[in-house]
Amino acid sequence: MPPVPARGAQVLSVEGVHVWLSGREVLHDVGFEVRAGEFTGLIGPNGAGKTTLLRVILGLEPPAQGRVIVGGGPGATSEGAGPGRTAERVGYVPQKVVVDPDLPLRARDLVSLGLDGHRLGIPLRNRGRRQKVDAMLEAVDAGRLADARIGTLSGGELQRVLIAHALVSDPALLLLDEPLANLDLRSEHEVVALLARLTGERGVAVLLSAHDMNPLLPVMDRIVYLAAGRAASGGTDEVVREEVLSELYGHQVDVLHVRDRILVVAGPHGPREADQAAGLPEPPGRTRSRGV
Numbered sequence: 001m002p003p004v005p006a007r008g009a010q011v012l013s014v015e016g017v018h019v020w021l022s023g024r025e026v027l028h029d030v031g032f033e034v035r036a037g038e039f040t041g042l043i044g045p046n047g048a049g050k051t052t053l054l055r056v057i058l059g060l061e062p063p064a065q066g067r068v069i070v071g072g073g074p075g076a077t078s079e080g081a082g083p084g085r086t087a088e089r090v091g092y093v094p095q096k097v098v099v100d101p102d103l104p105l106r107a108r109d110l111v112s113l114g115l116d117g118h119r120l121g122i123p124l125r126n127r128g129r130r131q132k133v134d135a136m137l138e139a140v141d142a143g144r145l146a147d148a149r150i151g152t153l154s155g156g157e158l159q160r161v162l163i164a165h166a167l168v169s170d171p172a173l174l175l176l177d178e179p180l181a182n183l184d185l186r187s188e189h190e191v192v193a194l195l196a197r198l199t200g201e202r203g204v205a206v207l208l209s210a211h212d213m214n215p216l217l218p219v220m221d222r223i224v225y226l227a228a229g230r231a232a233s234g235g236t237d238e239v240v241r242e243e244v245l246s247e248l249y250g251h252q253v254d255v256l257h258v259r260d261r262i263l264v265v266a267g268p269h270g271p272r273e274a275d276q277a278a279g280l281p282e283p284p285g286r287t288r289s290r291g292v
Contacts, residue, residue, distance in 0.1 A: 007037035011172050011205040012057065017066035019052055025229055026052050030066070032224045032233035034205045036172065039196055041216040042209040044226035045266065050209040051095060053226065054175050057207075058092060071172050091166030091204075095177035097158065101151035107161045108133055108146040114168040136168040137161070139201075140194060156187030160194065167204065174198075176208040180215060188215050195219070213240070214261045227266070240264070 012034035019027040026049045034040050044050050055061035057068050071089045091114075112133045137143045142160040150158065159179055166174055176195075180188045196219035199206050210216060213223065217236065224233045225240065227248040232239045239245075240262055245253040249266050256263040 007035075007203060009036045010034075011036050011071055012207065013069040014053075014057065015067050015069070017053070017056055017063045017068065019049070019056060019061060020064050021052070027056070027063070027231075028229045030226070030229075030231045032222075032231060034173065034207050034222075036205050037199060037203045038221040039199050039206045039216070039219050040208070040222045040224060041213055041220045042207055042224045042226065043211070043213045043216075044209075045211055048226045049229050050226055051177055054092075054177050054207075054209060057175060058090060089172050091169065091171035091174045093159070093162045093166050093174070093176040093179055095181070097162060099151050099153075099158070101149075103149065103151050105150050106147050107137065107142065107150055107153070107164075110150055110161055111136055111164045111168050114165040133168060136164045139167075139198065140164045154187070155183050156190060159183065159187070159191050163191075163194070163198075167198065167202070171204065173205045173207065176206070178209055178211070180210055180212075192216060192219060217260075217262070 010033055014033075015031050017027055017030045018025065030049075030053060042050055042053070052061060056063055057070070059068075108130075112129065115129065115132070134143065134146060137146050140160045140163050142157065142164060145153065145157055145161060148157075150161065153161065162179075163174075163176075166176075174195075179191060183191065192215050195206055195208065198204060199219075207224075208216065213220070213236075220236060222233060223236050223239050224231055225245065225248065227245065228250055230248050232244050232248055240255055242253055242255050245255065245264060245266070254265040256265060
């Protein structure tokens, strides 16, 4: 196992990243840090550029300007970089995984691909390899699923196996792209609690993208809020403020605290729309403002 970075050590640095796609600037001067043993939420509405930013970190999308440094070494720069420069340091759980129910692949097989799936040839089977895979499945509370075909797993079970696949190579940084999408409330809480535990136990740095920050509030150490291609980072109380988010969005934004939830009303609105965002009844003929 590679040495575990000391808690608080810098694992990821994103510095002044600009990305243009199809003639449109998707990310503008984005910069933040992620540290070992910390849980960071990458929060923003759909289309804010979260997936593009994760692709930049992985070395799959070269930035027009700026650079990414993973674990003290360059990952992607304005001169371009390939995925191999970061792959060994980063575990990744993609946003969408489409599984054929009839695919003859067990959970154990999928996790083992995280050890050497990037290499050519048939992997050698040995006791140490199997023990590591089984230990990783146990670490994500999925040991009972080891021999289950992945096409039969529920959404929450599949997320656990995908997390095990991403972590079995002992990365310093774990990236997750919308892992809570399409999960029921119970599975959502279980996955968040699992990631928070692994962050503490293994010292891995977690960067998880989501459009709703509320499930992450109990466990987030830092937040990177992305809107209109711009980012603000820091503690939740520092970032999720009306003046900070209004500057990101480029117009007035309201931050509403409703019991233990935070709602961000980011569209042009009046008091009536703000009431709707807070979960109050919607008057006839009006559309609901979206909290993100």
